[in-house]
Amino acid sequence: MDQQVKKKATIYDLSVLSGSSPSTVSAVLNGTWRKRRIKESTAETILSLAERHQYTTNLQARGLRRSRSGLVGLMLPIHDNRYFSAMAQTFEGHVRSRGQCPVVVSASRDPEEERRTAETLISYSIDQLFIVGATDPDGVHEVCEAAGLRHINIDLPGAKAHSVISDNYEGARMLTEAIIRQFGNNDSLRPDELFLFGGRNDHASRERIAAFHATKKALLGADPDDGVQSSGYSPDITLRAFEAFCQRHGKLPRALFINSSINMEGLLRFMAGRPAEMFNELVVGCYDYDPFASFLPFPVIMVRQNFEAMIAKAFELINEPPMAPQIFLIAPELIQPRSALKGPLDTLKDIA
Amino acid sequence: MDQQVKKKATIYDLSVLSGSSPSTVSAVLNGTWRKRRIKESTAETILSLAERHQYTTNLQARGLRRSRSGLVGLMLPIHDNRYFSAMAQTFEGHVRSRGQCPVVVSASRDPEEERRTAETLISYSIDQLFIVGATDPDGVHEVCEAAGLRHINIDLPGAKAHSVISDNYEGARMLTEAIIRQFGNNDSLRPDELFLFGGRNDHASRERIAAFHATKKALLGADPDDGVQSSGYSPDITLRAFEAFCQRHGKLPRALFINSSINMEGLLRFMAGRPAEMFNELVVGCYDYDPFASFLPFPVIMVRQNFEAMIAKAFELINEPPMAPQIFLIAPELIQPRSALKGPLDTLKDIA
DNA sequence: TGTGCTTGCACAATCGATGGTGCATTAACT
DNA sequence: AGTTAATGCACCATCGATTGTGCAAGCACA
Structure with a gap:
């Protein structure tokens, strides 16, 4: 008899059915009833009625009243990338375990969109x-x-709120060193054979580029100025950078430092249609980890940013009393070629 | 003087400031003021006040009143996968272009979690x-x-609502055929050299497995019963399936049909630590497309599901008047080895 | 019987926006 | 001048849940 397109039950419905007042029903259903000295038997009655009528709290109403919604927002630049999607996956786990509801949205690396997105989320009273x-x-x-609204920066730092970011300098230092060492001593690399592709004018890129320069200089003795080819966070721009380089030099460098997995996709686009042999001698270091990229036909050394630790630290910080904004560095990990690491999905069960 | 931790401005604040009633303010701000015959000059006053005081609508309040929230939900199994994250990316574009707010959440392939997640979203009056x-x-x-609540299935079909899914049978047929053709005629493949790994008891897997069987039989003349190694959607279970196979047969098959990119990660885990030469002769077909996987050291033929078309079709259907539930098949595309395709990110601009 | 405490709950205001209804004013017209 | 119509807006109930306050009934105790 309840099977119509009926509206959802409210505390008022249950109030009528149980003979208690709406406030009593509310208290029972949100768990504050002991504090309000509601009789146990009253509570039981209401709870069983709620169950029978499939009552669920209208969270918009609650949110309006409490001016908190139970929503926790994650604003990403993009979804379609293993680094960010792994972050989303980890974030969801945290939020769920706190009994709140994760909301993941992306803002396309567009400052306007970022502000608008934040505004919108705020209008829903996210916590x-x-x-x-x-x-x-x-x-x-x-x-x-x-x-x-409490908020925190991750991955790229801001000046006005706490930031939890990768230790980009150290990561890039390790990566540059690993690329160079890959060539051993006999067949050693010349400074003009190692180039960095990708990167933008953001904090992460600047740090990585600085470490790249410094390490190259330290280990190879020199570092020509044109060793860096900025190409943003776009596969196609990176592709064009490779094409341009090739046009100028007749071939790719022997060794590449690639600034992110997105730029790495630019390398793929460059490879497509070109003979595989062209890349036999290539050595690549990529600042980001992707399991498939790790098994490409040439050595790919990767840096895995410790997003689990970053998210964990962020959750820790976001509830602390306000302090002068600080930057927290999380050490990334150097990943040797041909490594298939576990990820956030490995904690999910699966029935084969 | 407004710089304190002040509350956000409401229509009541603007009402006082403008000398109009709250309902007038509301009408002006939500655009219905012409319908309510508000004088243009009144509207202008209120709009400029709103701007000066940074008014933004409390969307929870609006949602409560209208019992619609402007939120549109996307429930994924997981985030951390290129197929699903590309879907999320595409979905966001659609929702944004309709002036609504995308909300992406994952439910871990757990039926309980799926229902709970839906309940939660419903409590926020998603549209x-x-x-x-x-x-x-x-x-x-x-x-x-x-x-x-209007809803629609994507990727895996349900019996009670419209479903938009890949043409899994045709995709798997193409893929199986392509794997077999990869060996040419001189060095042709025996039926017991091609195995399928991955898959579960879901509609997609069943279709793919059926097509795999049928195509094998048609092209190779036979299809031994043990040609399918189910291993769910889990890298580790798939890894164990490969190990078990190797234990039994002393080596991997020459040709593999891998049911999804997640199972493909199981193959990576198997490869890690084993000599690269072991996989020189391998031919892999994978039902899913990942740009990095496409460039592995052996031929990887992939199937790219047309998620753009699926999402587009879903948006088209979800607004249609109710009809008997139907399944809509979207043709996937066979992708040759070493292909770097464009994705949803390519529509975003980037400043290099 | 009267005082005072505890128990158990109802009442009513509130969160912010919406939209149906109705009432003054002014304009138009006979 | 008197009737009708259009204009411009205010009033108020409403969405569903929360929470501070208050009060009656029951009990203990002197």
Whole structure:
């Protein structure tokens, strides 16, 4: 008899059915009833009625009243990337385990979109916002600040809120060193044979490029100025950078430092249609880890950013009392070629 | 003077400031003011006040009143996978272009979690729900139905709502055929040299396995019963399946049909630590496309599911008047080894 | 019987926005 | 001048849940 397109049951419905007042029903259903000295038997009655009528709290109403929603936001630059999607996966686990509801949205690395997205989330009274890889973290900060919303930067730092980021300098140092060592001593690399592709004018890229320069200089004795080919975070721009390089030099360098898995996709586009042999001698270091990339036909040394630790640290910080904004560095890990690491999915069960 | 931790401005604040009633302010701000015959000059006053005070609508309040929230949900099995994250990326574009707010959550392929997640989203009065790859689509349907929520299945079909899915049979047929053809006629493949790994008892796997069997039989003349090694959607279970196979046969098959990129990661785990030469002669077909996997050291033929078309079709269907549930097949595409395709990210701009 | 405490709950305001209804004013027209 | 119509907006109930406050009934105790 309840099978119609009926509206969902509310506390008022249960109030009528149980003979108690709405406030009593509310207290019972949200667990505050002991504090309000509701009789146990009353509570039981209401709870069983709630179950029978499939009551579920209208979280918009609760959110309106409490001006908190139980939503926790994660703002990514993009979804379609293993680094960020792994982060989303880990983030969800954390939020779920706290009994809240994760909301993941992307803002396309567009400062305007970032602010708008934050505004929108704020309009839904989200409780916290984790800002990942924002192009303009401080712009987003303004928006959050004005709304009194707790927030934290991840992956790219801002000046006005805590930031949890990879130790990009150290990661790039390890990576550059590993690339160079890959050539051993007999067949050693010349400074003009190692180039960095990708990167943008953001904190992470700057650190990585600085470490790249310094390490090259330290280990190879020199570092020509044109060793860096910026190409943003876009496969196609990176592809064009490779093509341009090839046009100028007749071939690719023997060794590449690639700034992110997205730029690495630019290398793939360059490889497509070209003979596989062209890349036999190539050695690549990539700042990011992707399991498939690790098994390409040439040595690919990768840096795995410790997103689990970053997310964990961010959750720890976001609830702390306000302090002067600080940057927390999380050490990344150097991954040898042909490594298939476990990821966040390995904690999920699966029935074969 | 407004720089404190002040609360956000409401229509009541603007009402006082403008001397109009809250309902007038509301009408002006939500665009219905012409319909309510508000004077243009009144509207202008209010709009400029709104701007000056950084008014933004409290969407929870609006949602409560209208019993619609402007949120559109996408429920994924997992985030950390190129197929699903590409879907999320595409989905966001669609929702944004409709002026609504995308909400992406994952439910871990757990029927319980799927229902709970749907319940939660419903409690926030989401307007529509796109259910991707659900283990129990009909369970989720019940929940949505009871709440009068429009919803649609993607990737895995349900019996009680429209479904938009890949043409898994045709995709697997093409893939099996391509794997076999890869060996040419001189060095042709024996039926007991081609195995399928991965898959579960879901619609997609069943279709793919059926096509695998049929095509093998048609092209190779026979199809031994043990040609399929189910191993769910888990890298580690797949790894163990490879190990078990190797134990029994002393080596891997010459040719593999791998049911998804997740199972493909199981192959990577198997490769890790084993000599690369072991895989020189291998030919792999993988039902899913990942750009890096496409460039592995052996031929990897992939199937790219047309998620753009699936999402587009789903948006088309979800607004149509109710009809008997139907399944819509979207043709996937066979991708030759060493292909680096464009993805949803290529539509984003990037400043190099 | 009267005082005072505890128990158990109802009442009503509130969160912010929406939209149906109705009432003044002014304009138009006979 | 008187009737009708259009204009411009205010009023108020409503969405569903939360929470501070208050009060009656029951009990203990003097």
